[in-house]
Amino acid sequence: MSGGQEALREPWDSLRRQREAASFGTWLFLGSEALLFGGLMMAFAVNRVLHGDAFAAAGHETNVVYGTVNTLVLLTSSLTMAVGAEAARAELRKLALVGLSLTLVFALAFLIIKGFEWRDDFRQHLFPGPNFKLQESAARIFFAFYWVMTGLHGLHVTGGIAVIGWITWQAWTGQRALRSPAFEAVALYWHLVDIVWVFLYPLLYLGGRA
């Protein structure tokens, strides 16, 4: 098992234990992330209760087409990520690389679509500022949340692209053994990014259209 020995690091005695720890550590980190986005959604919820009408009106202004397409893109990327990580664990090099690369493509696609959406939002004066489109003052709060939430999520996607790109490159060049726990850890993180979006999508795009 040369692959196993390469992947083993200090202070671990066995790869199984190391893998468990990597996944456990990632779960802890995800718990932390959940509180980050949970806090943000809680703040959103409080304001939605305070300003129901304004939030409904503002929610109507978001671009549901971009939002829906992006939801599909991101869900698919989670699938390819799962395939990539499982293939890596089973040491199926080709499949792993395909899965990881597809994930990268979808992740980039998500950001590009998001970029177009942001550009449209800007042009429609949906960024809270002097020429803001909507009259209701609390609509600005909705869009403040919109920009913060999508921005923070976009940062997480960018971070995801960086680490996925990094481990994909390492796997490609053979610097990282396929049995390294990193693949599973990164996959867990990527699923979280996906799940967060699954919450943001209804809050931002569907809430105003119910």
Next chain:
Amino acid sequence: MSDIAAEGPIPGDAQPHQGLRGAPSYLTAEHGLAAWFLTTDHKRIALLYAAALTVFFFIGGAGAVAIRMELFTPQADLLSADGYNRMFTLHGTVMVWFFLVPSIPNTFGNFLLPLMIGARDLAFPRLNLFSWYLFIGAGALLVYALVAGGVDTGWTFYTPFSTAYSQSYVMAAALAVVLVGFSSIATGVNFIATVHMLRAPGMTWFRLPLLVWALYGTSLVIVLATPVLTLVLLLIVAERAFGLPIFDPAYGGDPLLFQHLFWFYSHPAVYIMILPSFGVVSELVTCFSRRQVFGYTFMVYAILWIAVVGFLVWGHHMFVSGQSLYANIVFSFLSFIIAVPSAIKVFNWTFTLYRGQITFDAPMLYALGFIGLFTLGGLTGLFLASVPIDVHVTDTYFVVAHFHFIMVGGAVSAFYGGLHFWWPKITGRMYPDVWARFAAVLMFFGFCFTFFPQFIMGFLGMPRRYQVYPPEFQIWHVLSSSGAVLLACAYLLPMGYLAWSLIWGDRAEEDPWKATGLEWRTSSPPPRDNFRTMPAVDTGPYFYHPDKEGPRHDEPEAHQNQGRET
């Protein structure tokens, strides 16, 4: 039993700075700058943290000195009004996030956690190093904010002052705190994973030393509370940088929402600061009483109780904020509930002394001082948990005194106690005991002089964060400032003789205090890989005497280390 005890190390026969099999200590194993700044050895990273924390302790301390000097008279003498506001913000921000939160976990925790559970290192050694660099990056950003012009929001960053009115470097400071939060989270994740995955064979959960339990509880709180702080500071940055009006009352935003989110982190942060000291004090009290910790399981449950309920009491910072009356009452109730585990711990420490064989080495003096100061700090917490009294004393010096009793009288005393206790293990040197005892006593009295008068003036109505004040409060400020001089001496003195000991101090034995933790069954200082052979564990912690007996009248009992060779 006796044959296991016989296998334990015989004091004095170990080479002081070399492992039994000739392995060099972690200090001498590798040389060069890279061997320090790129190390993944938890012990070296602990020292890197210690160095960085010392710098921040001085920066925060300088802020305290400026504040206490300014308050010597009722008028403004030294600083402008803005200068004073920047000074107490500096003091609070630096001391909370760049000293107290990381103090015990990142120094003693980093150093001792793997040793105490019999591991070679933390679960993720490179993450550990990364967290130090995050800390340094955050520190650099904060220093930039302070040098560029300072921050004047107070460490609490209350909106809408921090978002719409402050003209200072709020964004840089907020981002520095966000970064240092990531560093905390990385350490927390690392500690939890280490305790779960790397305990030595036989080291079951209820055989863990209390310091490990305390660090474990602290880490849980860090991992779950810190992200909310990150979030709320990012929202402030979003509002300042991009004009996103999340908390802006002009558009219907709610400044109280900010306070709720802020205290959802910042109250648990109090427990992040004090729980590790509980662990340290438990280790010290049991060792110098030669007695098993009284009520070990209760101590463990008290730690967990505090860690969990600590998340549910944040609203007691907001009794006068305008939150609803019923919210006040619920938070008051929960705040009284959380007083119980702290009381349990105080009584258990006290009863650990009962029928012990007590010596008064410096670490023990610090620990006894801690118990006294923490008890007073905790009891004054009952006043603050009562809504009608809190309404009167909140945002006055009463609160200032209360939390300094907990964080300075408590956490910093425990930090110094731990420093004296593990100094021989960390450096391999003994410090001059007489000086150390003197410093410990000085710290206790200096502290009381500084902060006790603040209770009285706070109750009389002296508001906090005031540069100028009515003359009737001057007597208390003068007392407080004079005490601060003593306190400053008590903090500086150990730095002198501890530095002295590095060169001229006696070589430390493997187990100079005859303590039982696994960290004492390796050389002082330990080798790179911590142990000669990885230890196995058959007993609970604190085997200072057989279960059915107690210590004798004199001479330390033939204590038994928790681990054995494999």
Next chain:
Amino acid sequence: MDIQLWPVAASDVAARVDAIVLTLLLITGAIMALVLVLLLTFAIRYRRGSPARRGELPELVKKEVEIGWTAATLFLALFIFAWAAATTLGDARPVGDALEIHVAAKQWMWQTQHPNGAREIDALHLPRGTPARLLMTSQDVIHSFFVPAFRIKQDVLPGRLTELRFTPTQTGEFPLYCTEYCGTLHARMGGTVTVMEPEDYGRWLSAQPQGDDIGHEGAALFVSLGCSGCHAGRGPVRAPGLAGIWGRDVQLADGRVRHVDESYLRDSILQPRRDVVAGYEPQMPSFSGIVGEEELLRLVAYIRSLPGGQP
């Protein structure tokens, strides 16, 4: 120089708070003394080399003591909580016929206004023995209204009304502080509360330049802002009449019931669609950003003064 150890108690709240403080001082003092005595006794008695008895712990100490002090501290905590909570609820009970003072805070001053329109800056005069009710709001950041002698404190928020209730019981001049950090001159944002005998207060009040009283100012606003167009029943749009609604409960369109008070009127002006009264269409535009804090106070005072209103 005489050293003061206890602040003057000059309100009904102060008396209640001081009673709890004293009891709590006794209880916590006893606990502190117990801990210190135990620590010192044990430390001396069981120092190394002392002849005191060592050995196994007595059976009683091992388990029962632990459960005992856990239960004891828990009960003690619950007892103090119950008392403090009861006092809190008691203080919150509304009193009839309170003297209403409007307080507006801004960096770095306090403005107070009496019911007849008399205004003061960084000062407040009150009659002894009359319940006072302070309705407070801020024009910029958060401030806090603190009078140590009355044992009262309340944050003053932008965009929201907060209130304080107390009855001054002693004449004299008492310092007022801002206790929520509010920027550069926070430490200088203070003033004096002067409590006078009721007849002195009457004399003082009549000597003040009165301006318009707040209700009259509100009436003018009510017309100039166009409120009267619908709410006074002269326009084409149907809106609920406002005479006599003060102090009553109204049925809302979604079935909830709300009590008409300052915060309800405020919400209805700023966010009219939140609590629409049953039987009406949600047509009213929001006046958020159009009317300022002081104007809101005047409008509310006007609505309140309309005939048919209950005290």
